[in-house]
Amino acid sequence: QVQLQESGPGLVKPSQTLSLTCSVSGASIGRGGYYWGWIRQHPEKGLEWIGYIYYTGETFYNPSLKSRITISKDTSKNQLSLRLNSVTAADTAVYYCARAEVGHSSPVDSWGQGTLVTVSS
Amino acid sequence: DIQMTQSPSSLSASVGDRVTVTCRASQNVADFVNWFQQKPGEAPKLLIYAATNLHSGVPSRFSGGGSGAHFTLTISSLQTEDFATYYCQQTYSNPPTFGQGTRVEMK
Numbered sequence: 001q002v003q004l005q006e007s008g009p010g011l012v013k014p015s016q017t018l019s020l021t022c023s024v025s026g027a028s029i030g031r032g033g034y035y036w037g038w039i040r041q042h043p044e045k046g047l048e049w050i051g052y053i054y055y056t057g058e059t060f061y062n063p064s065l066k067s068r069i070t071i072s073k074d075t076s077k078n079q080l081s082l083r084l085n086s087v088t089a090a091d092t093a094v095y096y097c098a099r100a101e102v103g104h105s106s107p108v109d110s111w112g113q114g115t116l117v118t119v120s121s
Numbered sequence: 122d123i124q125m126t127q128s129p130s131s132l133s134a135s136v137g138d139r140v141t142v143t144c145r146a147s148q149n150v151a152d153f154v155n156w157f158q159q160k161p162g163e164a165p166k167l168l169i170y171a172a173t174n175l176h177s178g179v180p181s182r183f184s185g186g187g188s189g190a191h192f193t194l195t196i197s198s199l200q201t202e203d204f205a206t207y208y209c210q211q212t213y214s215n216p217p218t219f220g221q222g223t224r225v226e227m228k
């Protein structure tokens with residue numbers, strides 16, 4: 001059974017860079033068949049898709065965030081990472097690591113527990 | 122971006138009730154719609170994929186319907202553990218977008 005675990009600072013200052021890591025167990029991010037990525041949820045609000053990375057290294061980003069985000073992977077550690085530059089209070093959210101099945105409708109079938117990141121000085 | 126609009130935003134129901142949540146897309150998304158359940162303090166869980174397909178391990182009282190721009194999630198007989206918030210998601214075009222959620226509360 002795949003497990004995803006997010007880690008990173010819970011507090012980031014405005015204008016700085018948010019960096020999160022997702023450690024994956026029970027599956028290899030170096031194999032095809034799944035996208036690996038990030039989804040966030042603003043407090044008391046809905047869900048926002050951030051982006052995915054495929055085992056080939058190809059990335060897919062939300063156009064609204066594309067200029068500020070980088071999703072990368074370290075296959076040797078079975079980890080993926082998220083970097084979000086120039087953060088503001090609007091980036092305060094619970095950030096989820098996620099796995100989505102490649103194919104029709106690409107459903108997210110596995111989620112991390114989520115980590116709250118607050119942007120504040 | 123494609124807008125996904127859920128209705129109602131919240132509903133009150135009793136154990137045993139049949140419950141239906143509706144999701145409308147701002148344009149045709151074929152059957153590229155998934156449904157998730159989220160309980161407070163937890164990550165969402167996949168219920169239905171590709172509009173009508175039950176995810177492995179999900180009870181058969183959950184079902185999905187629709188295509189094009191109109192979709193439904195139905196719980197045939199509501200159970201205690203089903204009180205939660207439900208989200209639809211379209212993956213027809215980038216970026217994938219979610220509905221705002223429907224909270225199912227105990228009457």
